[in-house]
Amino acid sequence: MRFLTAGESHGPELTAIIEGVPSQLPLTEEQINEHLQRRQKGYGRGRRMQIEKDRVRITSGVRHGKTTGAPITLIVENKDWKHWEKIMGAAPITEEEEQDVKRKITRPRPGHADLNGAIKYRHRDMRNVLERSSARETTVRVAVGAVAQVLLKSLDVEICGHVLEIGNIRSEASAFESIKELKEKTEASEVRCLDLEASEKMKKAIDEAKENGDSIGGVVEVVAVNLPIGLGSHVQYDRKLDGKIAQGVMSINAFKGVEIGIGFEAARLLGSKVHDEILHSEERGFYRRTNRLGGFEGGMTNGMPVVVRGAMKPIPTLYKPLQSVDIETKEVFSASIERSDSCAVPAAAVVCEAAVAWELANAMLEKFGSDTLEDILESLENYREKARNF
Numbered sequence: 461m462r463f464l465t466a467g468e469s470h471g472p473e474l475t476a477i478i479e480g481v482p483s484q485l486p487l488t489e490e491q492i493n494e495h496l497q498r499r500q501k502g503y504g505r506g507r508r509m510q511i512e513k514d515r516v517r518i519t520s521g522v523r524h525g526k527t528t529g530a531p532i533t534l535i536v537e538n539k540d541w542k543h544w545e546k547i548m549g550a551a552p553i554t555e556e557e558e559q560d561v562k563r564k565i566t567r568p569r570p571g572h573a574d575l576n577g578a579i580k581y582r583h584r585d586m587r588n589v590l591e592r593s594s595a596r597e598t599t600v601r602v603a604v605g606a607v608a609q610v611l612l613k614s615l616d617v618e619i620c621g622h623v624l625e626i627g628n629i630r631s632e633a634s635a636f637e638s639i640k641e642l643k644e645k646t647e648a649s650e651v652r653c654l655d656l657e658a659s660e661k662m663k664k665a666i667d668e669a670k671e672n673g674d675s676i677g678g679v680v681e682v683v684a685v686n687l688p689i690g691l692g693s694h695v696q697y698d699r700k701l702d703g704k705i706a707q708g709v710m711s712i713n714a715f716k717g718v719e720i721g722i723g724f725e726a727a728r729l730l731g732s733k734v735h736d737e738i739l740h741s742e743e744r745g746f747y748r749r750t751n752r753l754g755g756f757e758g759g760m761t762n763g764m765p766v767v768v769r770g771a772m773k774p775i776p777t778l779y780k781p782l783q784s785v786d787i788e789t790k791e792v793f794s795a796s797i798e799r800s801d802s803c804a805v806p807a808a809a810v811v812c813e814a815a816v817a818w819e820l821a822n823a824m825l826e827k828f829g830s831d832t833l834e835d836i837l838e839s840l841e842n843y844r845e846k847a848r849n850f
């Protein structure tokens with residue numbers, strides 16, 4: 461499968477086209493909306509989230525509740541568009557308007573794409589950069605990930621993202637019996653954290669950052685279970701599934717680090733405390749005593765839960781402004797802002813889940829066929845049986 465997204469933060473809508481979704485997969489707008497709403501919920505978001513009511517419209521590739529195998533188009537409207545029509549419209553403007561510097565954004569925000577994008581694409585109005593670099597785009601990435609999750613669920617694979625850390629507050633509860641339990645517990649926490657005591661401390665840390673005109677980042681974790689052994693491949697660098705997942709996660713706005721399993725911690729421990737010993741039973745086939753390496757060896761899944769972590773930096777737009785330089789006047793300034801999130805880590809857990817789901821769904825199709833659901837299920841069942849009896 462492949463997908464492209466289009467759309468600006470304050471444009472009329474966001475669009476995604478997904479190509480290669482197998483036919484006969486039951487798929488509804490409601491299934492996608494559920495994830496869009498999860499992304500909008502988390503504690504710490506700014507005023508924009510009160511304006512938007514993200515709902516998807518499927519305009520191609522699904523008929524009578526099932527995919528046809530044709531490209532699927534997903535559209536999410538920007539409710540904020542009505543306030544931006546004049547600024548963001550596609551119609552040409554007059555030469556005079558074009559020359560009016562006051563119409564333009566000339567003050568690059570530290571931590572954003574503004575300055576790099578302006579120099580690269582030679583824009584003197586940095587709105588041409590910021591509209592597309594905005595994390596508003598993650599809305600349709602979550603819609604795409606929702607389709608991947610529907611596909612994974614039909615193949616018996618479940619996935620859930622949650623928050624491990626916000627600032628220096630850590631979740632102490634990391635154990636859960638099932639993905640169902642993880643989903644229920646994190647859904648009940650406004651910061652999407654399994655540890656309800658830590659949740660309250662995290663909310664306080666977010667409030668404190670906000671009161672001080674500051675922002676706060678954190679760490680999210682995505683867990684996926686019931687994956688067969690051998691997704692991905694060891695034979696070529698660009699077929700290693702852990703590498704593909706890292707790229708997907710790193711591409712999320714504000715993500716600065718990715719770990720598989722214990723990740724960086726592995727570098728500090730001795731080998732005997734890192735590698736997962738191999739066990740065997742009649743019932744399960746081969747499995748591991750521990751899962752420190754997050755379900756991956758040699759770029760392939762090893763049948764244990766896939767565990768991916770992502771580190772999100774604090775939101776760059778601060779009410780306590782940072783210093784920058786105007787691109788026209790070269791004057792130093794401290795920008796003031798109108799609105800921003802103070803923490804988007806809970807929302808980012810849902811985005812990260814979508815990014816991982818996409819890579820896993822793709823890897824499943826690569827291994828088990830991609831035309832129609834029935835053939836994929838048959839091939840997967842056959843392989844699971846062979847792997848169990850290996």
Ligand SMILES: Cc1cc2nc3c(=O)[nH]c(=O)nc-3n(C[C@H](O)[C@H](O)[C@H](O)COP(=O)(O)O)c2cc1C
Nearest residue numbers: 571572573593595713714775776777800801804807
């Ligand atoms: C869900 C989500 C919401 C975000 N909201 C904001 C925001 O309100 N204000 C802001 O300055 N940055 C926000 N960001 C982060 C910026 O989009 C991001 O830092 C910026 O595009 C630069 O990209 P980089 O940090 O990946 O280099 C958000 C990120 C995510 C994932």
Ligand SMILES: C=C(O[C@@H]1CC(C(=O)O)=C[C@@H](OP(=O)(O)O)[C@H]1O)C(=O)O
Nearest residue numbers: 508509593594595596599713799800801
């Ligand atoms: C709109 C979303 O996030 C936006 C991401 C974002 C940024 O700079 O990345 C800035 C804010 O937008 P605005 O400038 O319109 O207030 C966030 O609200 C969203 O997540 O749906």
